Structures are given as structure tokens and as C-alpha cells.
Amino acid sequence: MNSSTRFFSPSEAARHLGVSAKALRLYEQRGLVAPGRTAAGWRTFGASEMARAAEVVALRSLGLSLAEVARVLSGEANCLEPALAAHQATLEGRIRELAGTAEAVRKIRADLSRGNAPEPGDLPRLLASAKALRIAFELPWPWGGELFELGGLGHLNYVTGPLGSGKTRLALCLAETLPGAAFLGPERLADGCAAARAELEADAALRSRVERALDWLVGEGASRSDALAALLVGLESDRAAILVVDLVEKGLDQPTQEALMAHLRRRGDGARPLFLLTRSSAILDLAAMDGGETIIFCPANHSPPLYVVPHPGSPGFEAVATCIASPEVRARTEGMIAWRPASTGS
Structure with a gap:
């Protein structure tokens, strides 16, 4: 092993990837990631294993199933298009929601500049969820x-x-x-x-x-x-x-x-x-x-x-x-x- 390369234990790798150790183990079981082994036989994640695992985590974040992740990693990218389309729709929805909230804030600030206090319920509705x-x-x-x-x-x-x-x-x-x-x-x-x-x-x-x-x-x-x-x-x-x-x-x-x-x-x-x-x-x-x-x-x-x-x-x-x-x-x-x-x- 290259002494300058950082290697992570499974628990450390999961923490850096932002997933649970159980999820990382599941990815191993399904053949999506393959950790290396130390001389003593302990599982370890180096730079290449972490990069692969990060790809898996990103695909999972897009909503792909384990089977779909496996297909994308093997070169079949056709199932990625619906996931990206859904992700884009979600982002655009958030943009519209934020734009509406920003417009409501602008209106309240404009009213304040004219000396008009917010109407009852304006602020609760602004912050409601x-x-x-x-x-x-x-x-x-x-x-x-x-x-x-x-x-x-x-x-x-x-x-x-x-x-x-x-x-x-x-x-x-x-x-x-x-x-x-x-x-x-x-x-x-x-x-x-x-x-x-x-x-x-x-x-x-x-x-x-x-x-x-x-x-x-x-x-x-x-x-x-x-x-x-x-x-x-x-x-x-x-x-x-x-x-x-x-x-x-x-x-x-x-x-x-x-x-x-x-x-x-x-x-x-x-x-x-x-x-x-x-x-x-x-x-x-x-x-x-x-x-x-x-x-x-x-x-x-x-x-x-x-x-x-x-x-x-x-x-x-x-x-x-x-x-x-x-x-x-x-x-x-x-x-x-x-x-x-x-x-x-x-």
C-alpha cells in the first residue's frame, strides 16, 4: 500500500460518505463496492474504493434502486435519465417555492417602507410549513x-x-x-x-x-x-x-x-x-x-x-x-x- 494514501475503516468510510455502516455493508453485499483488505484481513477503503462508494451514494441519492445502481455502474445509463428528470423537477419546484417566498418578503418590506405594518397572519403564513x-x-x-x-x-x-x-x-x-x-x-x-x-x-x-x-x-x-x-x-x-x-x-x-x-x-x-x-x-x-x-x-x-x-x-x-x-x-x-x-x- 502507498503510505501517503489515506485508508478508512468501514465505520470511518460510512461517516465520511454520510451513510450508515449498515448501508455500506449492504452495498458490499450487492457487489456495488469492494473494500480492500489489510495484511490482517480487515476491510479497508482507500481512494479508489471511496470514489466508487461516493458514486453509489450519489446514485442512491437520486432515488435509484440497488439494481439500477448496478446497471449504471456497469455502463447502462438509460435508467439514469428518469432519475435526473425527477431530480430536476424537484429542484425547479424548490426554486418556484423560494421565488414565491422571496416575493412575499419583498411585498412585506415594501409595505414597511411605506409605514404599513404586516397584516395579521402574513408572517405566520410566510414561515408556515x-x-x-x-x-x-x-x-x-x-x-x-x-x-x-x-x-x-x-x-x-x-x-x-x-x-x-x-x-x-x-x-x-x-x-x-x-x-x-x-x-x-x-x-x-x-x-x-x-x-x-x-x-x-x-x-x-x-x-x-x-x-x-x-x-x-x-x-x-x-x-x-x-x-x-x-x-x-x-x-x-x-x-x-x-x-x-x-x-x-x-x-x-x-x-x-x-x-x-x-x-x-x-x-x-x-x-x-x-x-x-x-x-x-x-x-x-x-x-x-x-x-x-x-x-x-x-x-x-x-x-x-x-x-x-x-x-x-x-x-x-x-x-x-x-x-x-x-x-x-x-x-x-x-x-x-x-x-x-x-x-x-x-
Whole structure:
């Protein structure tokens, strides 16, 4: 090795690339990056490996699936055009939004120069965003009517808690209270997902969006299934401004759950807020969360729900970590409840 070349361990490489160590390991497993080895056999990333990994990270940031990234790196650049077109559209949308905001600021400044104060509501509207939305409501049973305040929304919001903690009731309240929200429950799986199939047959635009999402997910390692298609019908529908999804992992294996989360994260901060009810660690991956994601935890003792910061040692973190489990464990224990024999009299 050239002594002047800087070599990184996998954790250092991931930090410099701005991705998780888990993501970097996934790129290795799919053959997208190939680290070198030290004399002792440790994996290491030199200049060429870091350059290759940076290409992968950039392509992933454009929304390409792992399969599409592999094709681009092998010289098939045709799948790059739609991704770049979508990225351009996003940038142009941000430019239009910023131009509108700048014009509103210019108008307020012009009014101030003439001695006119801003109209009531001008400044809040200027600074308003989905993340600024704050709503308070009284909690239903099994709580005692305590007031729950929903803070600023992230693009991904998780609701979790042990069995019987009231998380589904909280989710229904969120769907009823949040403006333009809808609830997507387990009934989407009824009758072999017949309702979802009928909706796809009746809406060509929705069918096209679902098919594109399915192709991307399969390229990411997901398995096609009626359960995944039914979930995507709800996720890709544009009828609701905010969507609350119960049992999001129902019917999905672990690779599909992981691919689904990669799909939802690539939407970015400006996407429609989602509330995902889950107890799967593949959906609520504490190590993969970013700044646009929040956790609402419902304690077993029916204390009011609380926000949990995804860092060890923060209030509620250990409770969340012990509440969620891998898809394999969740499938093995589905429907099981704790049982304690009745005490016998002396």
C-alpha cells in the first residue's frame, strides 16, 4: 500500500460518505463496492474504493434502486435519465417555492417602507410549513382525557408500543384530527386484497405509479405480493394529505420491509407526512433514522404517549428498543399474549 494514501475503516468510510455502516455493508453485499483488505484481513477503503462508494451514494441519492445502481455502474445509463428528470423537477419546484417566498418578503418590506405594518397572519403564513403544524387533542380511552400535543411533523412518523397500549386508538385520533388525513388499516388485506385490485383497475394513473414503485422495490430486493401491492395502492394514492398506516409490515418479509423503508426515505423531507404503526425493527430501524423522522411511543401502563429521541440513554429509548423485534421474531410470536397462571389459595 502507498503510505501517503489515506485508508478508512468501514465505520470511518460510512461517516465520511454520510451513510450508515449498515448501508455500506449492504452495498458490499450487492457487489456495488469492494473494500480492500489489510495484511490482517480487515476491510479497508482507500481512494479508489471511496470514489466508487461516493458514486453509489450519489446514485442512491437520486432515488435509484440497488439494481439500477448496478446497471449504471456497469455502463447502462438509460435508467439514469428518469432519475435526473425527477431530480430536476424537484429542484425547479424548490426554486418556484423560494421565488414565491422571496416575493412575499419583498411585498412585506415594501409595505414597511411605506409605514404599513404586516397584516395579521402574513408572517405566520410566510414561515408556515408542514413541519410547523401543531395540533392538540384529548386522548381517548384507555387514557384519561389527557391533552396530547402533536409537534412538528416529520416525513416519517412512527407510532409504536406493546400490545394493548392504545397505539391503534391514538392512530385513529390522528387520522380524525389532522387536516386532510386518512387511515389505512388492515382491511386493505381483506378478501385477498380485492379492493386494492379493483382500485388499480379503475385508475390508470395510480396503476402506473404502483407499478413503478413495485419495479423499484423489486430492484431493491423486495418480493412481489398482494400485500405489498395493496399497501402501495394506499401509499401512492393522492387522496389524502397525510396518511396513517396500521400494521404496515403485515404480509411483508424482511427484505421487502427493508426495501419499503428505503423507498419511503428516498421521498425526502418535502413528501406527504406518513404515520406508520409498527413493532418491526425492519420498519422502525433506530440506527437508520434521520432528522425528518419521529417516534411516538405508547407506554404499557397507559401513561400519555411520548416522543422518543432515537439515541441510547434518551427517555423512552430502551422501552422502544425492547418493544420492536425483527420480522422473524414478529412472525413467530404473532397473536401470542403473555399468560400468567391464576394464584391458588392457601
